[in-house]
Amino acid sequence: MHSKKSEAGKIEKHSKNPFPEMEEEILEFWTKEDIFQKSLDKTKSGRPFIFFEGPPTANGKPGIHHVLARIYKDVIVRFKTMQGFYVERKAGWDTHGLPVELQVEKALKISGKQQIENIVPGDKKASVIKFNAECKESVMQFRQDWEEITKRIGFWLDLDHPYITYEPDYIESVWSILKEVSEKKDKAGKPMLFKGHKVVQHCPRCETALSSHEVAQGYRTVSENSVYIKFKVEDKALAEKPSLKKILKNDPVYFLSWTTTPWTLPGNVALAIGQDIVYAIVAKGDEQYILAKDRLGILDEYKVLGEVSGRELVGLSYEPLFAGAVDKGESKTVWTVLPADFVTTADGTGVVHTAVMYGEEDYQLGKKSGLPTQHTVDQAGKFLPSVKKWAGKFVKDKDVESGIIQDLQDRNLLLKVELYTHEYPFCWRCETPLLYYAKDSWFIRMSSLRGELLKNNQEINWVPGYLKTGRFGEWLKEVKDWAISRERYWGTPLPIWVCEKCEAVKVVGSFEELGRKGSKIDLHRPFVDEIKLQCEKCKGEMKRVPEVLDVWFDSGAMPFAQWHYPFENSNRIDAGQNFPAEYISEAIDQTRGWFYTLLAVSTLLGKGAPYKNVISLGLILDNKGQKMSKSKGNIIEPNQVIDEFGADALRLHLFTMSQAGDSKLFDIKGVDEVVKKTILIFWNILTFYQTYVADAKPKEFSGNAENLMDQWVLARLGQATEVITKKLESFDPTSAAWELQALIADFSTWYLRRSRERLRPGDNFSPESARVLKHAIRQVVVLSAPFAPFLADKIYQEIKTKTSQISVHLENWPGKSEIDSKILKEMEIVRSAVELGHAIRKDNNLKVRQPLSAVEVNHELAADLRKVLAEELNVMECKSVKKLSTGPNWKSKIGGALAVNLNIEISEELKHKGLVREMARHINDLRKSAGLTVKDMVDVEWQTEDETLNHIFTEHAPELRELTRSRGIKLGEVESVEFKKDLLLNKSRVVIGIKK
């Protein structure tokens, strides 16, 4: 665990970063001593602080964004543990669903259900067994990588006892939740779990419906063709409308309509209009068009013949666009104009093309008006045989789309094509454009729980706060029924059995109900499909529905299912031992994912808000603000960063780069900067201690400090402790880490720099200051432990005493202490005055090394503080004055209420003093290049013709000797000296040399 120390005790910038290796040693130490377990044992009787781990899917390597979430979790739970809370940290793995299935399809080089069910040719059951076995294996493919990085970044998580969503116990808990839901009704008496024929968002590649929260994760802006179509009004229909006949001429009449999905046109069964909308009838060439008056802008040359209200158009019939695509059956309303509330004139023509199977509003209108409900497209997104020209073709193919457009054009039914830019949903897994598609699905009636969801959301503290009523609250206000069924293979099977004879439904809530027991049984498809039940009503045979459950329900159920609740561990939930969570954290995309489904499941069970505090993290982007992706080649591989800079550097950078909820433009330079700005500085504080102070074996700090700087550093520590504690308690690790960085900087550049004389061996050495230093380092180490757990423990090991813990992570978090706020305030004034004074020097081209005679400050400062100010500004005397002196030599600067006045006149004496300093610096540079330590004494020789410099070497020799640790200074023949320097000083040449 040793690192290189030079004379100054510093790790030089150009040397290899020693921290990654040091961290590996600390990791070994943690494992060997089982420090994580010890920290749990120590707090076992403390109040619980409940944490939920959002389960990742380990079918891919962990990325930098996973590291981000994991360290944000870690910093809070470490802090809470040090505060004495008992923080269990059960790991979890999300294992089901489309993400897993899709990856296996790729690996097997197959796509779609047909091929899945034919993996073993001609044997569906064997194929599904094989497919699910592959899924099960693939989903843990990268478990080791995940476990390794989790450990490597210092995230203490109980990886040995994880919950795994594919395990029988977990599935059984999920079933019990579904059963409980199925027994509930909403306020209107409607069942909470129901099967509905509805328009859902459907992925034609995966051949399954998706839930609205999945869909919400996959919107993209697309530009695609929208078409304006002409629907020809039947002549006989016009005969029944005298008000229209008055306006119309003899030419053919068309309704103009508009759609962005030309593939739905064969499915057209009606046109919808607004009864109170004003429609214009216009002539263009030898045709007549009907469209909303407000939408006339879509036409270029036309003549208005008249206006009618929407209600006068209701009932008009028109010729179907694609005769034969839909069978009219018994419908009396098919291919007529129907009134509808949803019609607006915001876009299109005010005449809405209605394909009942491919739009929610269309579907509702169709049901109300008795329109035929027939598909023209199958679930794989291919046209059915009734659409002759394109039967079997994928509806979203560019060729198919242009074929439809061309066909309409050829038959003079197309007005125009326009490029249209809008947001369109894509499958969140396979990126296929989704289709709105009417079909049977199982739903949970979340829309009946809107009020409950919003009420429970009130109990949650969101970080950042605006998400509560913003992104998340808005989402809840619009919450849709949850389409929970997936027509897929690898998932929690829906525990729903339906009677083949009387259609009675039974929701199974445990394996026992199936006559199965034990935790080893596999009830995944296809095995579960073979279990038949007897109908309690009619004794008929009940079969399981074929679907599996939305994978997001799995993870949403984790508070309960991770403990096999309610079959076991009922105290953990019912007595509040492990529910609700005090804290969760994941990335912002989980507002449509886990953050939502956790709340949904808990609300369904009537258990209130499942978490009290949540940090929603901004996305990690590259340094130009671009999304990271393999194709762009801008992915940051976390292990590479850790190998080069260390995990603490990465952690600190991620904590401090922006507020938790803001986007993170990741730049490797930022990690490097954290090493230089914080880690090395902290390390160098330790090295200073070890080099100069440790040998004096400072005793425990007594609580007493006489020296001003010691008093100040203690006050500063108290202040930082208060800020960091407060920020962490309010779930703001970023501001807390900023304060830690500021503390370390103040410690080094202000306290230590100004205290060296008292801390180094020598006449000025102060045992009391040494005690303060040691105490202060210890406290900074404790404060930094949740943020930089490796560095903190390393330094702790270096300075620990007999009474210390084995590891800093077993220390208690420091409590509140009395803070000397007066000294903090006054030192702040001194430091501001120093800045102003330096600015005056800079303006007047005066090096800091050149001593000046006096400085004035318009603030009452005690003598020791004036001394600090004078020393910092290299001025002989500092005065507190009411009125600043004036005159040509006085230069002042004002900052706020503070004014600093510097006498810039350089007398002969001051000039000499300046030269002494300058000379001392050159001699000390020589010492450094000779590799001498503070203990080495030297002889100095010089040669110059300059009278002033000769005067410096002779008359000021005692001062020079002291500044350079020299025995003697003499005029000499420098040629023979090994370490020498030829330089220009006071405009003259001088040669100096040193001898050991």
Ligand SMILES: [Zn+2]
């Ligand atoms: Zn898909």
Ligand SMILES: [Zn+2]
């Ligand atoms: Zn039955």
